[in-house]
Amino acid sequence: MVKRVIVVVYLGLLVLWPVGLVVANSFADGADALVAALSDPVVVNALWLTVQVAVVSVVINTVFGIGVSLLLVRHRFPGRWLLSVLIDLPLSVSPVVVGLAIVLVYGGVDGWFGPTLEAGGLQVVFAAPGMVMATVFVALPLVIREVVPVLREIGDEQEQAARTLGATGWQVFARITLPAIRWAVVYGVVLSLARSLGEFGAVKIVSGNLINRTQTATLVVEQKYQDFEQTTAYATAFLLAFAAVLCLVVVSVIRPKEGS
Known part of the structure; x- marks a missing residue:
């Protein structure tokens, strides 16, 4: 007790x-605070940009996460342990450090690749590509760490049997592997989405926090709070928290119960 x-x-x-x-x-x-926040063009633009960046990042992490999970569990190769360690790097490195690293590599003035990319018409830092890169990095391990244990638990006997019967790799994945790991993938996607919606440090560094251009919802919360528009800041923070909690609730409701 x-x-x-x-x-x-x-x-x-x-x-x-x-x-x-x-x-x-x-x-x-x-509800006046929520109505006022949703009537503020700066907040609305930031919320929409946050959703765009989060969705793109989640799609990238889902595809990459499933692929890496299969690689780690179903294959043996030199450096496998190192790959597994690198996947957990975002959990130990500060997001601010990640943002700074992206600026140093892809910055338009002194970055290693930034000037070349901008000469070709692609701006990474202070633009959407850099924000997506930063968000992808911070949410990188979430899908992988949900899928890997399930892949180990189900084994590969059914997959091998399907290949013996002539199934192609894509057929094995679509009809056997993916259905077996679907709920692990769903949970990884939900966690990635929640993490992406709430990212602050790395995105602030790479975005430049430009109002109505690269300012996400978390950055709006900071700005409004510092500008003594605390009611709007609280309302925006509530919307972000509500979206994250809603995702978890929906998954808990639709997930099949044990034994069903």
């Missing part, structure tokens, strides 16, 4: 209380 109380208090102080304060401040004057 005591342990349960400690856990509940810990989670309450760490998660429920701070989030509850955001919700309370967002609705301190009823």
